[in-house]
Amino acid sequence: MNKKEKVVLAYSGGLDTSVILKWLENTYDYDVIAVCxxxxxxxxxxAVKKKALSTGAIKAYVVDVKEEFVTDYIYPTLKxxxxxxxxxxxxxxxxxPLIAKKLVEIAEKEGAVAISHGATxxxxxxxxFEATIKALNPLIKVIxxxxxxxxxxxxxxxxxxxxxxxxIPVTKKDIYSRDQNIWHLSHEGGNLEEPWNEHDQSILKMTVAPEKAPDKPAFVEIQFEKGIPVAVDGIKYNPVDMIYKLNEIGGSHGVGxxxxxxxxxxxxKSRGVYETPGGTILFEAHKALEKLTLDRSTLSFKKTISEKYAQLVYDGLWFTPxxxxxxxxxxxxxxxxxGVVKLKLYxxxxxxxxxxxxxSLYNEAFVTFGEDDVYNQKDAEGFINLFTLPLTIRAIMKLKENSEINVKKQVI
Structure with a gap:
């Protein structure tokens, strides 16, 4: 008897991947290895693993990568x-990219000829998915x-x-496409496909609707070390527990x-509703701390880098030079x-x-409106003269040009 070829399937137990598992068997006669x-x-x-096996997978993996996700993917993007x-x-x-990396590792381990995913x-x-697979092992076929x-x-x-x-976990009445991880929850499809439709707040799962949040604001302090969050309200947390804690705090106040x-x-173009309570807190805190500790030129140039970095991540180009x-x-x-940043949630x-x-690059002695001994305000005049020298020269040239034109008019 010929041994069947194997395919590794990115499996979530949702509608699409549940159908794909059976479809791969019916269409290619593959042995399917489900990886969640x-x-x-x-x-x-x-239960997801059990469902994969009962649906026909010959083997099912559940790989816990939450800490790797936070430290090696979320934190670099936050920084x-x-x-x-x-x-x-x-x-x-x-x-x-992290999910695809694990799929490649298991495909190599199992000797699978292909990897399949449920992306449309x-x-x-x-x-x-496929950019990562090609970057890590282009010999593996993608279905x-x-x-x-x-x-x-x-x-x-x-x-x-x-x-x-x-x-299956959905019906034709509840047909939203959702993606959830420790960082966020996305909602697409259904009545969201019409941009004029206001989203129904009943779809929210990580956060309460802002109108239903407490009437009293809450304050939270985030401590960072070299751009990485390490403590909430003075209490140190491991990376995973910190995200969960901030999701709880932010979600209860309708944040994100x-x-x-x-x-x-x-x-x-596509339309989606995203819930990112803990992530929103961290990004706001990190932004405030950078404003305190980075000089103007570095902060300005980093904005350019941030935009390019976001595009690379969005486009799936994680494993690139x-x-x-x-x-x-x-x-x-x-x-x-x-340092530490205090935030107000309301x-x-x-x-x-x-x-x-x-x-901190903030120095009260220099910026105070009171009397000081470190800054000679008379120095500002020379600075302004040099800073505006190009404007002054341009204005002089214009005045000279206008004067010559007026003289010519008088001669005529």
Missing amino acids: VDVGQGEDLS ASAIYEDDYLLGTSFAR GKGNDQVR APWRIWNLKSREDCIDYALQNNIP IIDIVENRLVGM LKEALDGFVDSTQEYVT KGSCSAVASASPY
């Missing part, structure tokens, strides 16, 4: 201040069912699941909800981003109200 990568989905992954299109904190984007042919995730099968919609998938006795239309890598080079620059800027808003650092 735990990035903090908050699900019963033992880089990377926000895609000024709104999106990249929750799905930087989870995909319209989205960004197909690029993120993307949404690009080749004859199922055209999630409704079709539901019908396929029913025909093949596959238990965005409803945006974004530009996908493949060229179309440019990303590695940008990490080197970012790490150098974080050498003195150490009905969806999150704002820094105080900051302190042993490396």
Whole structure:
């Protein structure tokens, strides 16, 4: 008997991957190895593993990578201040390279000839998965069912699941596409596909609606060491527990909800609702601390780097030379981003109200409106004269030109 070839499937137990598991068996006669990568989905992954085996997988892995996700993917992006299109904190984007990395590792271990994923042919995730696979092991074949099968919609998938006795977690009435990890929860599809529809606040799961948040503001202090958060309200946490703690705090005050239309890598626009309570707190705190500790030129140039970094992450180009080079620059800027930031949380808003650092570049002796002995205000006159010298010269030339024109007019 010929031994079947193996395929590794990125498996979540949701509608798409449940259908794909059975479809791979029916279409290619592969032995399917289901891999569920735990990035903090908050699900019963033992049940997911059991479901994969009962659906037909010959083996099922559950790989806990939450700490690696936080330290090696979330923290670098936080230090880089990377926000895609000024709104999106990249929750799905930087989870995909890590998931794909684990798929490659298991495919190599199991001798699988292919990796399959449930990303659609319209989205960004197909690029993120496959760019990582090509960067790490281009010899492994990729199977993307949404690009080749004859199922055209999630409704079709539901019908396929029913025909093949596959238990599914959605119905045609609750048809939102969601992605959750320790950092965020995204909602797409359904009535969100019409941008004029206001999202229904009942879809929120990590946060309360801002209107239902407490009437009294809360304050939280975040301590950083070299750009990395290490404590909340003076209590040290490991990376995973810290994110969970901040999600709890931010979520209870309606912090971190965005409803945006974004530009996908493949060229179309999409609309989604994202919940990122703990991440929003960390980004606001980090931004405030950088303003205290980075000089003007570095802070200004880092904004350019941040925008490029966010685009690389969004586009799935995590394992690239440019990303590695940008990490080197970012790490150098974080050498003195150490200190504490106090934030105020109130009905969806999150704002820094105080900051302190042993490396603060703020010097009260220089900026005080009171009398001081360190700054001679008369020096400002010479500075202004030199700073505005190009303007002065330009104005003189214009005056001279106008004068010559007037003389010519008088002669005529």
